[in-house]
């Protein structure tokens with residue numbers, strides 16, 4: 001594969017630029033916490049970022065925020081893993097809970113996960129959300145599912161909620177549900193999942209008759225989308241790509257219209273992949289991961305007929321692996337920056353890191369990543385989701401319950 005060797009970034013290089021971390025007043029009732037006065041962090045949390053970019057806290061006190069979607073009026077829907085959906089105004093004021101979210105399975109890594117708007121939201125007010133769902137007949141079994149509902153004109157309640165898609169078969173596991181949602185340019189919906197973590201389950205990421213470790217592409221009614229690849233007899237027709245481990249980031253590349261995803265490796269081997277229909281992304285046959293317990297490689301780095309990632313991490317700080325135990329950034333939500341407010345960032349892919357407690361900026365040229373930059377490491381936050389806002393800023397959700405705005 002052709003990814004350039006990652007460049008170590010000494011901490012000293014992160015210090016000294018003219019950038020100030022601002023704690024904006026936390027607006028709105030129930031926001032919880034929130035410093036009132038702007039305060040300097042004392043060091044540049046963005047190392048190398050353009051001058052004048054600031055990080056501000058817009059809200060805090062969320063309980064396990066997981067996904068977000070901007071409404072056309074600038075208000076923001078935020079999911080919480082427990083099953084709540086919250087609405088914020090443009091300034092980060094909490095407007096309250098959105099009622100009518102169907103019950104979800106809040107278990108292990110599962111819960112209420114991502115949320116996206118219908119491309120025709122302005123006229124149909126439909127939203128889609130992914131979540132973990134227990135099996136109706138056997139509650140020990142579970143899987144990822146996708147719901148659709150109509151948001152009322154005040155954006156305070158859902159109605160007409162239906163489940164349009166289920167990852168099948170359901171299995172007994174607390175891990176690796178994925179899940180992100182993204183629409184393509186033709187109005188079809190990508191649904192990312194995971195391979196359910198257990199050694200006995202992960203092999204099925206290579207099994208086209210099962211929903212483990214797949215990215216699906218469906219219509220807004222949940223059927224297999226037109227144009228999906230023909231993958232042979234017995235293959236689930238909703239499958240777009242396979243051989244994935246746990247896909248918790250997904251974004252359409254604005255330059256090409258193709259879906260890019262982030263994917264957790266095991267011990268090391270976190271990936272960014274560019275998807276094309278019918279391709280096999282290798283897990284658990286080819287990877288740059290090590291097994292957690294033994295540190296033995298999970299297959300070779302590459303195999304014929306399987307896709308290498310466009311970018312990978314084998315060390316938590318982005319440095320090159322030189323032997324011994326690998327480490328993981330644990331990538332979650334991703335977003336391409338297509339705004340005009342920060343021209344230097346146009347075309348970049350931003351990747352939130354959980355274990356890695358950073359925001360990675362990848363410079364993308366065509367189908368390849370040409371450089372990486374590790375941002376916000378001094379902040380010490382697990383970054384769960386990243387979205388580009390209508391104001392040209394980046395919005396971040398942290399596991400500590402904060403909504404952050406990074407922009408001018």
Ligand SMILES: [Ca+2]
Pocket residue numbers: 243271281282283286287307309
């Ligand atoms: Ca892979």
